[in-house]
Amino acid sequence: MQKNNYMEVTFPSLSVNEGFARVCVAAFCLQLNPSVDEINDIKTAVSEAVTNCVVHAYPKTSGGLINLKCETQGQMLIITVSDNGVGIKDIEKAREPFYTTKPSEERSGMGFAVMESFMDKVEVEKNDNKGTKVILYKRISRLQEQVKNA
Ligand SMILES: Nc1ncnc2c1ncn2[C@@H]1O[C@H](COP(=O)(O)OP(=O)(O)O)[C@@H](O)[C@H]1O
Ligand SMILES: [Mg+2]
Structure with a gap:
């Protein structure tokens, strides 16, 4: 079994960084051997969050920071x-x-619904100090690895 792993990155709240965040998470999760469908599901959910x-x-300020954390626990990918x-x-x-609002x-009002449909579990909490924390869980199947090793 692979060792658990994590990464953390912080960037300004700019729409250009949405693409960065998607690719960042996609690159990190490759170590779990996801399928193309699983990668696309994860990227979609991260985009929404x-x-x-x-x-x-x-809304009223010139922007703030977004913190993105990814963690593996066995085959479970946890994104905050x-x-x-x-x-x-x-x-x-x-x-x-x-x-x-x-x-x-x-806006469609479907962001959280999309996250829920593409991930196994979604938690939304008040952030420790101020703001919002969204935790996305996805269990990655090991099918790809099995195919490779067959
Ligand atoms: N990070 C956030 N900070 C503050 N409010 C948020 C945040 N994420 C979501 N919301 C609130 O939750 C609502 C629903 O979000 P969502 O389902 O993504 O729909 P949409 O973004 O299309 O409005 C938003 O309209 C907004 O009021
Ligand atoms: Mg939204």
Whole structure:
């Protein structure tokens, strides 16, 4: 069994960094031998979580920081996306499909629903100091490895 591993990176809340975050997580998770479908699922969920920080977390300021952590526990990939922004008043409500506080900006309100459908588990919490913490869990099948070693 492979040793557990982790990485952490912090970057400004700029929309250009959404692509960076996706690729960063995709590169990190390669060590678990994911399928192409699994990589795409993970990238989609990370995009939604990071976009939420960019769009919702720092509305009145010139921006803040986004922290991205990835961790492996066996074949489980755990991704934490956190910000120190305004936070979410009613987390349960925010997770409902089609709920958005920015309908005027043509947001679909489907971000959390997308994360849930592509990952095994999604936790949304208040960040320790201020802001929001989203934890995404995905168990990576070892099918690719089995095929390679067959
Ligand atoms: N990081 C965040 N900081 C503050 N509010 C957030 C954050 N992420 C999500 N939200 C709130 O949760 C709502 C639902 O998010 P989501 O399902 O991604 O829909 P959308 O982004 O399309 O509005 C957002 O409209 C926003 O009010
Ligand atoms: Mg969203």
